[in-house]
Amino acid sequence: MRTAIVFIIGLFLFGCGSEGISPADTAYVFQQPSNFPPATYTFENNPVTKDRFELGRALFYDPVLSADSTIACANCHQQVRSFSDPVHKFSKGVNDVSGFRNAPAIQNMAFQAHFFWDGGVNHLDFVPINAITSEIEMAESLSHVVTKLSRSDVYREKFENAFGTGEVSSQKMLYALSQFMNMMISADSRYDRYIRHEGETLTADEAAGMKLFATKCSTCHATDMFTDGTFRNNGLNETFAQDSGRARVTESADDRGKFKVPSLRNAELTFPYMHDGRFRTLQEVLNHYAHSVKESETLDPALKQNGALGIVMTDDEKAKIILYIKTLTDRNFTNDKRFSNPFLN
Amino acid sequence: MKKICSLLFVGVILLSTVSCSDDESIAESGPITLEFDNVVGATNLQLNTTNTPYTNAKGEAYKLTWLTYYVSNVKLKKADGTVFEDPIKSDGSAGYYLVDENDAASQEITLKNVPAGDYTEVTFTIGVDASQVDQGAQTGALDPAKGLFWSWNSGYIFLAIEGVSPASTETENVFQYHVGGYKADAASSQVNNVRTITLSFNGDTAPVRAQHEPEVHLLFDVNKFFNGTGEQVTFSTNASRHSPKACETLAGNIAASFVVDHVHAN
Numbered sequence: 001m002r003t004a005i006v007f008i009i010g011l012f013l014f015g016c017g018s019e020g021i022s023p024a025d026t027a028y029v030f031q032q033p034s035n036f037p038p039a040t041y042t043f044e045n046n047p048v049t050k051d052r053f054e055l056g057r058a059l060f061y062d063p064v065l066s067a068d069s070t071i072a073c074a075n076c077h078q079q080v081r082s083f084s085d086p087v088h089k090f091s092k093g094v095n096d097v098s099g100f101r102n103a104p105a106i107q108n109m110a111f112q113a114h115f116f117w118d119g120g121v122n123h124l125d126f127v128p129i130n131a132i133t134s135e136i137e138m139a140e141s142l143s144h145v146v147t148k149l150s151r152s153d154v155y156r157e158k159f160e161n162a163f164g165t166g167e168v169s170s171q172k173m174l175y176a177l178s179q180f181m182n183m184m185i186s187a188d189s190r191y192d193r194y195i196r197h198e199g200e201t202l203t204a205d206e207a208a209g210m211k212l213f214a215t216k217c218s219t220c221h222a223t224d225m226f227t228d229g230t231f232r233n234n235g236l237n238e239t240f241a242q243d244s245g246r247a248r249v250t251e252s253a254d255d256r257g258k259f260k261v262p263s264l265r266n267a268e269l270t271f272p273y274m275h276d277g278r279f280r281t282l283q284e285v286l287n288h289y290a291h292s293v294k295e296s297e298t299l300d301p302a303l304k305q306n307g308a309l310g311i312v313m314t315d316d317e318k319a320k321i322i323l324y325i326k327t328l329t330d331r332n333f334t335n336d337k338r339f340s341n342p343f344l345n
Numbered sequence: 346m347k348k349i350c351s352l353l354f355v356g357v358i359l360l361s362t363v364s365c366s367d368d369e370s371i372a373e374s375g376p377i378t379l380e381f382d383n384v385v386g387a388t389n390l391q392l393n394t395t396n397t398p399y400t401n402a403k404g405e406a407y408k409l410t411w412l413t414y415y416v417s418n419v420k421l422k423k424a425d426g427t428v429f430e431d432p433i434k435s436d437g438s439a440g441y442y443l444v445d446e447n448d449a450a451s452q453e454i455t456l457k458n459v460p461a462g463d464y465t466e467v468t469f470t471i472g473v474d475a476s477q478v479d480q481g482a483q484t485g486a487l488d489p490a491k492g493l494f495w496s497w498n499s500g501y502i503f504l505a506i507e508g509v510s511p512a513s514t515e516t517e518n519v520f521q522y523h524v525g526g527y528k529a530d531a532a533s534s535q536v537n538n539v540r541t542i543t544l545s546f547n548g549d550t551a552p553v554r555a556q557h558e559p560e561v562h563l564l565f566d567v568n569k570f571f572n573g574t575g576e577q578v579t580f581s582t583n584a585s586r587h588s589p590k591a592c593e594t595l596a597g598n599i600a601a602s603f604v605v606d607h608v609h610a611n
Contacts, residue, residue: 042481045435121499122528125481129489130496143490170490171436174482249498251590252534 027338028053030110033187035195035224041110041124041182046175048183051162054342056180058158059173061341065128065145066138073131073177074341076103079334082186082266083107100243102277104262105270107333110182113229117259117275120249124181125174142170149173186265186333194327195224202327209324216289216311217321219302220261226328231258232300235293235309236274243275257298268329282325286318373461375553377421378560379454379469381444382606383412385567392446397510402572403579407510407520409567412446413493414471414504415486416454418541422466424550429464431456437483441473443491463550467561471599472503472539475527498588500527503538504599506570510580520580524596526589536589538596542603549608560609566602573598 028050030043046052059065063072077083085103101117115121121130131137132145149155150168160166162176193200202210213221222228231246237257240247246255259275273279279288293303293310303310313321333339383390385399390409397406417440419431433440445451473487478500483489493502502525513520529537544563551559571578575597586592 042479045481116497120497123479123481123499126489126494126496126499129494129499133496141490141492143492146490169484170488171482171484174489178481250534251588254534 028183030182031185033185033192035192036108036111036187037223037225039110039182040113041178043110043182046125046178048179049162051158052176052179053183053338055158055162056176056178057339057342058155059177060180061343064148064152065132065140067140071138073128076137077106079336079339079341081105081269082330082334083184083339084270086271101275102272105266106181107184107186107265108225108263109184111225114231114260118246118249119231119260124178127181128174128177129170146170146173180339184333184339186330188332189265189328189330191324191327192224192330203323205320206323206327209320209322210327212313212317212321213324216313216317220300221264226264227261229261231255231260232302233257233259233296233298234289235296235299235303236276236278236288238294238296240296245275254298257296264325265328266330266333268326269334282322283318286313286321289313290318373555374458375461375555376455376457376558377459377464377551377553378558379416379419379456379467380560380562381416381452381454381565382562383444383446383452383565383567390446390567399568401510401568401580402577403512405510405512405580407508407512407580409446409506409508410519411505411507412565412567414444414565415473415493415501416442416444416469416471417473417477418468418470419454419456420468421456421459421464421551422468423462424465425462427460427462429456429459433477434485435477435480436485437477437480437487438485441477441483441486443486443493459553461554463552464546464559465550466543466545467563467605468541468543470539470541472525472527473501474539478527495523495525495587498526500525503540503596506567510584512580513584514581515584520584521586522578522584522592522595523587524592524599526592526596528589536593536596538589538592540596540599542600544603544605546605546608550610551608552610558611560611562606562608564604564606566604570595570598570602573601 028048030039030048032039060073063069063075065072076085078086080086083106104117109115109124112124113122115124115127116130121127129142132140132142146168149159155168156166159168159172163172190200190202194202220228220230220232220234233245233256240257244256246258247253267273267282271280273282273285279285289303289311290313291310293299295304295309390412391398392409392411394408397408399407399409401407418433419440421429431440442454443451444454477483477487487501493505494500495502502523504524505522507519507521509518510520511518524538526536526538528535546561551561553559576594578595583591586595
């Protein structure tokens, strides 16, 4: 009982003593952008603190998480590319083994409900388990990673600072990685400042692109997240023999060839495009929607209107849509020092 | 601001002293143990035997190399109808139990602070349901480092049963059934293989008292699991199953595989 009273006194001293949060600390407070939907992450179980964030940051950049200590999360998720993989069409894991999908951007994860191209994972905490244990990524076992981290004085101290105990567990490791990724909010593009009336303007062509996008693309790339969070077949293949997409998870033929509609934020930087990284440029993507949408049973109806495949667009319209997509580029995000490699500076 | 705080502060101290004196008046309570005993028909299960001593309903010989399952959401009902619910913590540190045939201690689940009374029925869940998985990273029995977590289609393996049968056409004649899958919702075709089972103590009572530690002895019969109303298993086809739909019919066999054998009043 005495400890309870001391604890409560402590709470009050803490709660009453400090008059607001100092500016330095707000860098590690989760802030909801006004034009975003409510966050989906379970912050009540894992509230953000600076020490947990910094632990997550160290883990993200540390190859210790992989079997042969050669590959870090950051190998496949690079900040200059909004944490997507700039180099490989299919991401390469340990021993240079090729994966079968292209690494997407990590941005605005706190607002997402489904992770991976097929939505197989439905909580951010679980995402690293797949990366760490996948033979084609880091090929390590979760329990061994925990053992490796427990052996390190540096990490034991970081866990101690973050969680009040130096005892390493998979849960704390996953919490810390989620903290780091949850804070990766990209909401400061020219588009955002324009839409929030923060003194930004769009050029006439960009504004025209925005209108075109609203009629031709926003059925799927909807809201200010630029995705409606659903799984759809956008006509890349006829059979999807290599990768059946959502059907891998739901085991339902109706979901063959459906993939998560990706956000287009920072799309200028996240090439190559699509789950298999088949397109190198936005021009190629637009050409796909205009001319090479392929028929299959699960093709999205939005891409076959009045019996005609694809989205009707002139070259001029495509160019304007691309200009508009580029207003979604957020250099403040890709240059944000909080997310950079802590081992380099 | 400061004044309100100190007022509140005094209030909280008062409140906490009040709630402390309450402690004495808490009704009598005690522990109860649920023992999960894995058997094959009338014989006790043994893993990793040198031969294949067991036979399923299809006449196929087999042995087992692994058997494990998650027990959760345990509820005990008294004769008067009142129900005790074993508390669950959102981080998995309480209320979830992994029964593993390799670990004798794991087969005895002791619930503490159960209100005194004569209990006549137990309800439990085999699996880990959405309300728990949706909480994110877990600890305790649900630590994913225990290796019962599907990382590509996130969620727990509820029940894993592996073994060897000459009838199996898989490499080295193994069979592996990993039953999981909880993501069913209106919008998806996914299946929910979480199963909740209620078993009466067959007229017996388990008297929980401060000085009594009753034990309920439950059996999981592997042969009932292989020969249920959901599916009559043959090892000769589809003997390696690792996804929700592939195991949907097997999940249908889970409930009838459990029985209450007897109760020790102690």
